[in-house]
Amino acid sequence: MNDIGRDLALICEEAARLVLPLWRSGLAVSHKADDSPVTEADRKGEALILERLAALYPGVPVISEEDASEFGTPEAIGPRFFLVDPVDGTKAFVRGDPNFTVNIALIEDARPVAGAVVAPATAETWFTTVQGATKRTAGEGEQPARARAWPKGGGLALVSHTMNDEAARALAERYGFADRKAMDSSIKFCRIAEGFADIYPRHGPTMEWDIAAGHAVLQAAGGSVLTPEGEPFLYGKAAAGFRNGAFVARGV
Template sequence: MREDNDVGQVLAEICEAAAALILPLWRSGLTVTHKADESPVTEADKRGEVLILERLAARFPDIPVISEEDASEFGTPDAIGPRFFLVDPLDGTKAFVRGDPNFTVNIGLIQDGRPVAGAVSAPPSGETWYTQMGGVLKRTRGGPSAQVRVRPWPKGEAIALVSHTMKDETIQKLIAEYGFDHREPMDSSIKLCRIAEGSADIYPRHGPTMEWDVAAGHAVLEAAGGTFLTPEGEPFGYGKADAGFRNGWFVARGG
C-alpha cells in the first residue's frame, strides 16, 4: 500500500464518491428508521457505507475496517489489530433528516491508537478536507486543492462550535472553562474541519461519541496544526474494543 502521506488522497476520492451517491438522497423524503440506540438511519447511510467498504477492500485488502452501520447491525469486534480504518458513511444523520447541510462522509486510518490519515467530505457544499504530506488540503467540487491550517486563538473573537441541543446553562459553563467569545451550533465532524481551516477555534465535547464519528476529523485537525485531547490534556486514543469503540470527552482546538 502507499505510504500514509498519500493515503489521504485515496480516502478523499472514496469519500467524494460516497458523497456523490448520498447527495441526491438528501431532502428526497427518505424513510427514516431507528437503530437499537434510537439513533436514526436512512438508505443514504447504508448505500454510502456499501460503496466505501467495497472501495476500501479493493484498495487496501489487508486492512480491517470498522464502520458505523455494520457495527450497529452486527456489533463491534472484541479485539482489533494496530492498523485499521474507521468509517462513518454519514455523520450527522439527524441534520440530514432535518434537511440541514452539516453532514459528512468520514474515513480515518488508525495506527497504534492514533489517527495517521483521514478524509472528510461535506456533500451539500462539495468540500473535502484530507491529509497529505504532513498537512491538510481542501478542495471544493473537484477543483484545485489548497493547503489549510488552524488560526491563532483570536482574543476576544474566539468561536466555539457546539451542538444544536446544548442548553444555555451548559454553554455558560463551557465559556467559563474554555474562554471563548462566540458560539455557533453545528452538526457532524464538519466542526473539526472548520477549526482545521481556521474558520473556528474550539469544539469542547462533554458527551458521548463513537470512534468512527471523530477519527477522520481528528486526523485532519492535527495535521492542520490543531489539537484533539481529553479535557485533562491527555492524548486521545483509538481501538477501544473493550469499550465497544465508545469515546470519552474531548476538546478539539485550533492554534
C-alpha cells in the same frame, strides 16, 4: 503514510455523489437500537466505502457505523484499522440541513494517521497529505487548510445543536471562548482546521467513527484533539465498544 488521505478523499467523494441525491428526497427514516436515525443513504454510502477499502487495502480491518450497529463491534482490534462513518450528522441530513459528512480515517497504534471528510451538500473535501491538511472545493481546486491562532477577545466555539445554554456557559467559563455556533457532524473539526473557528469541546457521548477523520484533518492542519486533562486522545477502545470519552478539539 499520510498520502493515503488523498485516496480516502476520492472514496469519500464517490460516496458523497451516491448520498447527495437522497438528501431532501423524502426518503424513509428508521431507527437503530439506540434510537438514532438511519437511512438508505447511510447504508448505500457504507457499502460503497467498504467495497473500495477492501479493494485498495485488502486485509486491513474496518470498523464502520452501520455494520457495528447491526452486528456489533469486535472484542479486540489490531494496531492498524479504518474507521468509517458514511453519513455523520444523519439528523441534519434528515432535517435537510447541509452539515452532514462522509468520513474515513486510518488508525495506527491508537492514533489517526490519515483521514478524509467530505461535505456532500457544499462539495467541500478536507484530507490529510504529507504537507499537512488540504481542502478541495468543486470548481475552486485545492488549497492548504491551516488552523488559526486564538483571536484576541476570545475564540469561537462550535457546539452541538442539542447543547443547552447552561452547559454552553459552563464550557465557555472552562475553556475561555467568547462566542459559539451550533453545528452538526464532523464538519466542526474541518471548520476549525480551515481557520473559521477555534474550539470544539465535547463532553457528551460520541463514537470513534464519528470523529477520527476530523481528528486526522485537524491535526494535519496544526490543531489538536486531546482529553480535557490534556492527554492524547486515542482510538481502538474495543473493550468500550469504540465509545469515546470527553475531548477538546482546538486550533493553534
